[in-house]
Amino acid sequence: MMNLMQLLRQYGAMTLVIGVTTLGVVACKSVTTNDTVDYKSSGAVRGPNLAYPPDLITAQADRRYIVQDGTATMSEYNAAVKKSVDTRKNVMTGIPGMRIARDGERRWLVVEKPAPELYPQIKDFWQENGFLLVIDSPSTGIMETDWSENRAKISQDFIRSIVGSALDSIYDTGERDKYKTRLEVSKPGETEIYITQRGAIEKCTSDSTGNCISTIWTARPNDPELEAIFLARLMERLGMTQEQAKAQVAVPLGPKTPKAKLIQDGPNTAHIEMAAGFDRAWRDTGLALDRSNFTVEDRNRTNGVYYVRYVNPKDLGDTKGFFSNLFSSKDDSSLKAKKYLVVVKSTGDSSSTVYVQDADGRPENTAAGLQLLTLLTEQLTR
Template sequence: MKLYRLLFMRTLKLTSMIILLLQITACSWLFGDEGTFRDRSNDYRQATVTAPLELPEGMESESIDDRYTIPTISDRTTLDDDFEVPSPEPLADDVNRDQVRINSLGEQRWILVNGAPGQVWPRLRGFLSLNQLAVQHTDAINGLIETAWLQPEGEDALRERYRLRIDQGVQRGTSEIYVLQADIRSGDENWPQQSSNAEREKIMTQELAQYLADSSAAAAVSMLAQQAINSSGKITLQEDANNNIHINLALPFSRAWAAVGNALQKSGFVIDDINRTEQVYHLNYVEGSNSKEKEKDGIFSWMFDWAPSNDADKPAESIAYRVRLTDSNNGTIAITIESADNTELSKSDTERLLKLIKRNIT
């Protein structure tokens, strides 16, 4: 019995020593020589911006990409003195946004693609290479790719060529691709303002859109196109000198008018009347009708659903608004929202409603 007790005590001491050594070692590893955690919060201040890598002539730079690109802050508004922190916005501006979509307005047609121009540019080159369409001229700075003259199949088919133009989309991180077709009737040098054969342009647009939809977004990025074509988007939320908030949209009025009308319907507004002459949409909006607005009560709201509420039997209130489009001197469109009864909207309500509309403008 004494021997057992002696062995037990020695084992207990040995175990205690091992635990103590482990604690000392762990502390020295975590805290360092000075016994404290190193403050890394200001390390970013030492970061420097370097010039893009320059490659020798003849070498491609499509596979080079900034791993951690800092996005541009487009929306700049000041806070009220009495500010209430709003619910966080959804991670994705539009979870239902298609990867690739063909849009049209009048006789104009374009492909809308998720991805910055620098990311989409190599995929355009891949489409032309896959279909063995010879490239005559490329201009990454202006986002242009021109094919050589091609001879379609068919006895009466005219020689033709195509020009692909990539531009920044309305929303940040999207691109628009325009296809222009020219046949031998338009001459050897000059490109026409519109396609010589609208049907041939349509076919090429559909084939290109299908290729972009089928092919996954490649990791390759054209740094030249990325730097030359602004990828911050054509839409921003701004504030004028009088602290009035508005959406600034860099589009021609005809397209801006159609885009806003489509966005209002997606945002849950009911359009009662349209006055194209005065450039005003007359609307009604039921607070909480938008699915994203319903989430603002929080993730724990289900815990209190059992409790009776006097508001349960109250009908949802419909509020009338006016959304106005105004041409700016710099060629952009200013979009504002106001109450239909001319009562002043609070700054927070104005910003909230404009952000809702802004998310759905494409």
Template sequence: MNSVSSLRTRALQRGLVLLSIFLLSACAALEGDKVDYGAAVQNTPLAVPPDLTQLPQDTRYALPGSTVSASTYGGGAVVNTPRAQTVAPSVPGLRLEGQGGVRWLIATGMTPEDIWPKLHAFWEETGLKLSQDDPKLGLMETEWAENRAKLPQNFMRKILGALMSTSTLDLYRTRVERVAAPDGGTSTEIYISHRGLEEVYADDAGSNPDGSRKTIWQPRPSDPDMEIEMLRRLMIKLGAPAEQAAAQADRQTAGLTDPAQAAPKTAQLEQRNGQSVVSVREPFDRAWRRVGLSLDRTGFTVEDRDRSQGIYYVRYVQPPKTGEEEPGWWARTFGGAKPLDKTPRRYRITVRAEGNLSTVAVLNADGAPESSEQARNILQVLVDDLH
């Protein structure tokens, strides 16, 4: 009897050990590489969730003559001239900078024309396709894709990998700015912003007779860690040693959580002469940089920008209010309900210097002050992201 009991005890112990190993392996989603978007290229592209497609470019809105675009700011137009081949080209200065929640890469001695083809190769090697590629604006944007590195790294993935999903999607926008270097040469600032979606249940369990449940895609907060990770990888792609890139990325990541390095709140919504504006306690260069990244993160369609005048030309669709849903066919047909207004409207977001301070305002498409509720909502979106 004792031997039988002993065998049962050992069998139970083995079972508990195996169960523990399984549970631990199931939780090890990010134990290895942080990024795995290979499925975005190898498999059928993921369908973009409804109402979250990138607004198409509208060439009718292009402003002739006066606008200084990203590719021409601080220099001439893009000219594809052959470059002489060198045996061992020198690596330009590459530095990862950060301020508050903003991180960017400075490439000293490299122009946007030098960097653009390398950016193409970078996103292709990452496993992401581009949905927007506009050298005039200095903007690239990827398609929505699933980061498979978030799946459990265990034998269940090997068996059910094709059927498993993280229920999240990622999109990255790259913005390239030409700036003047302190020594009079040319430098390029590169920003990578992240946007995320998550699939959530739109109804309660048991609410449908057949047991099914409806899901919807909704925005989730941007991930600063992934922005830093992509900048680190790009830094290596542009020629920086891996150890140097890792050290700078670690320092910027620490700045996200270290209270001593956290930037104080610098943006607040104010009323001036009957118009809502955002007051930013930053000089123009920093405010311009932060506003641009906030526009990228929060889903605005930036059609052009003029840094010399401090203007972003954008289109914006007002998101539904909390609890507001698109009326169904029955409500529209027999109840007279009107569909939600999804018409994109054009605005100019201005950044104006006031000494060591800056003011952000919303103008309409004609350049007149905009005092509508939607303009205030746009500024509130920027304040929430700028902090």
């Protein structure tokens, strides 16, 4: 039988009162289930602050996109940003050559437009979909939403229909999502757009009798379908019809092919071997970082370097759970992210190596470095 805490989470205190007085009616099953995605209403009911602590929010205003031919100067970039801001409209009229690219089980969007022109449109897109941005860095092409709740997962049951929207805030799915967007310039005039999702779920901690005595936030698996939904929505936002966007995203992905292996050279020394050329290894490593607990501050594709921050949950020194700290509104000084360099190096036409360095560019031959590579390998082989 569901205990009181679980009932309160599902129906809320007021709904429980109604349920007691109308017990015969309450037995009715849910009449509808809304399986769409809707984060727009979550801002008013979110409750605790779900943003990263300030030490993880770093908008690098003095950096720029990496363009492979090296012809873009800072003045040209700033002029392009100013032009895109001055001339942008609510919705683009359409972009020739916009398409979904695939590699195995991964999707991303390719747009034949310069990244500085696209960035403001993509920023508007996330805000229009009900998100706040905790990382907003047009100079690096990186943005990240706060933790938000998909309110469409809440069943429209009989009781909720009676109570109406006045008490909507007492309902909670017990799940949160956040999305990272990264713009990569693979060649002049063409931009790759990557959207990755991370999820958290609130789980009960039970006593010896099985009663839920408290809850803890834990990670839940990445959901590629949510990423696909927002890729399709972004294509619509950039001018493609809904039917065209859905058709492109609906094309089946290729087979999953493990192409990464962790090689341990010593007690705390290791590297990742990838059966892929540099372009593919660079892309897959970026996606693995986005889907893990790494914050990509910047990257240099020419040198094969991702500049990242990472918080080791073991450094928190408590049992509240990693996500509980992220969701906390207080400034927890113990939650400090360390800087690392994740280096991707080509070793042949179809082989590459990934290794970790400290913030000064020295080999990270420590337990922390081995842990980072282990986490990356897990993501690369999923």
